[in-house]
Amino acid sequence: MIDKLDYILALARERHFGRAAEACGVTQPTLSAGVKHLEEQMGVLLVNRGSRFQGFTPEGERVLDWARRIVGDTRSMREEINSLRHGLTGRLRIAAIPTALAMVAALTTPYRERHANVQFTIYSRTSIEILDLLETLEIDAGITYLENEPVGRVNAIPLYHERYRLLTSADAPLGNRDTVTWAEVAQVPLCLLTPDMQNRRIIDRLIKSAGGESRPTLESDSMILLFSHVRTGRWASVMPAKLAETLGLTDTLRAIPITEPEAVQTIGLVVPSREPMMPATAALVAEAKRLAPELDEI
Amino acid sequence: MIDKLDYILALARERHFGRAAEACGVTQPTLSAGVKHLEEQMGVLLVNRGSRFQGFTPEGERVLDWARRIVGDTRSMREEINSLRHGLTGRLRIAAIPTALAMVAALTTPYRERHANVQFTIYSRTSIEILDLLETLEIDAGITYLENEPVGRVNAIPLYHERYRLLTSADAPLGNRDTVTWAEVAQVPLCLLTPDMQNRRIIDRLIKSAGGESRPTLESDSMILLFSHVRTGRWASVMPAKLAETLGLTDTLRAIPITEPEAVQTIGLVVPSREPMMPATAALVAEAKRLAPELDEI
DNA sequence: TGGCTTGATAGATAAACTCTATCGACTTGG
DNA sequence: CCAAGTCGATAGAGTTTATCTATCAAGCCA
Numbered sequence: 001m002i003d004k005l006d007y008i009l010a011l012a013r014e015r016h017f018g019r020a021a022e023a024c025g026v027t028q029p030t031l032s033a034g035v036k037h038l039e040e041q042m043g044v045l046l047v048n049r050g051s052r053f054q055g056f057t058p059e060g061e062r063v064l065d066w067a068r069r070i071v072g073d074t075r076s077m078r079e080e081i082n083s084l085r086h087g088l089t090g091r092l093r094i095a096a097i098p099t100a101l102a103m104v105a106a107l108t109t110p111y112r113e114r115h116a117n118v119q120f121t122i123y124s125r126t127s128i129e130i131l132d133l134l135e136t137l138e139i140d141a142g143i144t145y146l147e148n149e150p151v152g153r154v155n156a157i158p159l160y161h162e163r164y165r166l167l168t169s170a171d172a173p174l175g176n177r178d179t180v181t182w183a184e185v186a187q188v189p190l191c192l193l194t195p196d197m198q199n200r201r202i203i204d205r206l207i208k209s210a211g212g213e214s215r216p217t218l219e220s221d222s223m224i225l226l227f228s229h230v231r232t233g234r235w236a237s238v239m240p241a242k243l244a245e246t247l248g249l250t251d252t253l254r255a256i257p258i259t260e261p262e263a264v265q266t267i268g269l270v271v272p273s274r275e276p277m278m279p280a281t282a283a284l285v286a287e288a289k290r291l292a293p294e295l296d297e298i
Numbered sequence: 299m300i301d302k303l304d305y306i307l308a309l310a311r312e313r314h315f316g317r318a319a320e321a322c323g324v325t326q327p328t329l330s331a332g333v334k335h336l337e338e339q340m341g342v343l344l345v346n347r348g349s350r351f352q353g354f355t356p357e358g359e360r361v362l363d364w365a366r367r368i369v370g371d372t373r374s375m376r377e378e379i380n381s382l383r384h385g386l387t388g389r390l391r392i393a394a395i396p397t398a399l400a401m402v403a404a405l406t407t408p409y410r411e412r413h414a415n416v417q418f419t420i421y422s423r424t425s426i427e428i429l430d431l432l433e434t435l436e437i438d439a440g441i442t443y444l445e446n447e448p449v450g451r452v453n454a455i456p457l458y459h460e461r462y463r464l465l466t467s468a469d470a471p472l473g474n475r476d477t478v479t480w481a482e483v484a485q486v487p488l489c490l491l492t493p494d495m496q497n498r499r500i501i502d503r504l505i506k507s508a509g510g511e512s513r514p515t516l517e518s519d520s521m522i523l524l525f526s527h528v529r530t531g532r533w534a535s536v537m538p539a540k541l542a543e544t545l546g547l548t549d550t551l552r553a554i555p556i557t558e559p560e561a562v563q564t565i566g567l568v569v570p571s572r573e574p575m576m577p578a579t580a581a582l583v584a585e586a587k588r589l590a591p592e593l594d595e596i
Numbered sequence: 597t598g599g600c601t602t603g604a605t606a607g608a609t610a611a612a613c614t615c616t617a618t619c620g621a622c623t624t625g626g
Numbered sequence: 627c628c629a630a631g632t633c634g635a636t637a638g639a640g641t642t643t644a645t646c647t648a649t650c651a652a653g654c655c656a
Contacts, residue, residue, distance in 0.1 A: 018633070029635080034613095041376075043383070044382070050621090051623090051635090052634070058382070063379060069371055073364060073368050077360075077365075078339075080360060080364070081360060082341070084356070085342060301644095325645070325647080327605080327606095330603065331644080349603065349652045350653075350654090
């Protein structure tokens, strides 16, 4: 029964019987039979088919919802019982927004001190994707903005505050300043994240509210790429202070506070709001709460 | 897998392999094998055995907790999918405190108008037992006091307010009064519920705070029994106004408001706090919310 | 000790599961 | 319009799992 529920979860992810079967470690006929069996048990078709996968029926969608919960709980149960005997083990799947990636180490490092047998998989995703992945339980935790855009049925633990800096070389325009305004930043050609990133949308909004217009000369979904451009001394960017510090400032590369307004975003850990949590996730939440007070000091 | 979890739930209820097997509709060896299989999967003993059932190990208790959730969700899923096609069906298990039993009909009657295919099982239990049954998901909803004693992880919907009356014959002492005080009530020989009932504890507290002492001449766990005694004209009791009205007042049998203080208890529907609820339970909550405003008018 | 209760075990049978191989419907590119 | 490819369903065989009946061994109580 639980296996079958797992089948349709894979099917929802892969949208393809063959690949879903592979993901479950069974052959395609086995998965097909499993789905069919589930449909017989429920007395209703769950999957629309017509010589290929065509999505789920409304009933199928509801079953999917329950299946995520039931399969997730089953997994949590195993992990909990296992952790009672061998301490925390398993793999923690975390997704973080690109601008927060540099801060993840602050969380994972002390965590690993305590729980050496837990492994991590960390994805770089947009804030919207993170909420989706949390909803479908494909990740155990996310690190993203806690404000601005609605978060769904999740628990949030504030981690630190993101403040913006103009990252530019010292000999570029504005490069000698102690602070700059958003109105001034709006005049500079920038490298920014792509507009599917909330960070970009926030910066666009700030520039716009300062009367400017955001027309970046270069866009990318990779902070590394943006930073490497700025590093040449010929480009500028706007990024969170902590990220700039982590990536490394030099004499010629400056991170200048941007004021008027001094924008502050709260970044936090978000986990699916289900009682009880997986032990490994609960430990991550504990670590986040322990860490939060000192993170803004760094 | 889910079957096996069901086995240990039955085992927890029955505390006996044979009876648990019977409750699950399988033979005892099948249930034994199922439990053993579960223990192998978890890699840890779940049940303490020594030629007979001796309770669960700590790990077993945790698995039980998860099993209630997982099995409950599975059941909820089936019910929901079924209700999408055939409307609400199934059986709603409700437990109510004795003093609220007369009010249950106010909830079940309009419910049944809307959902004719839902069947009811209604238990009379103490408020403490109701919370236990909710915790272990052995009932779908309870009707009990919302105040005084802590309710656990449940959602509560207020239904109505319980006000106390001295139920006595017109020609008995105090029988001609329009109101009486708790101090006066304390002087009268009473028939009351047994002390395991919260209603009794509340009345004891009220009598005590009025300087009296509660020494009922007759105790029972059945309101019917108390009422039938009062009906003879030779006994008196304290019971909620609504209950007295439901049981039927006559010229010679009076329900006299008790004042100083005028004690009011909130009675409400409580359901397990899990998202999402079973559709039949959700409909009961909806009915309760619909009904609550008018119940106090009756 | 002897009878009773309780849960584990053995062996037979039935049911369920999963695989390989193949089919038929549909899509796509030439 | 056809040939090749993709996708999911189906058939049939082999294996595994589940469940039953019958029986056993340990503990309990008189």
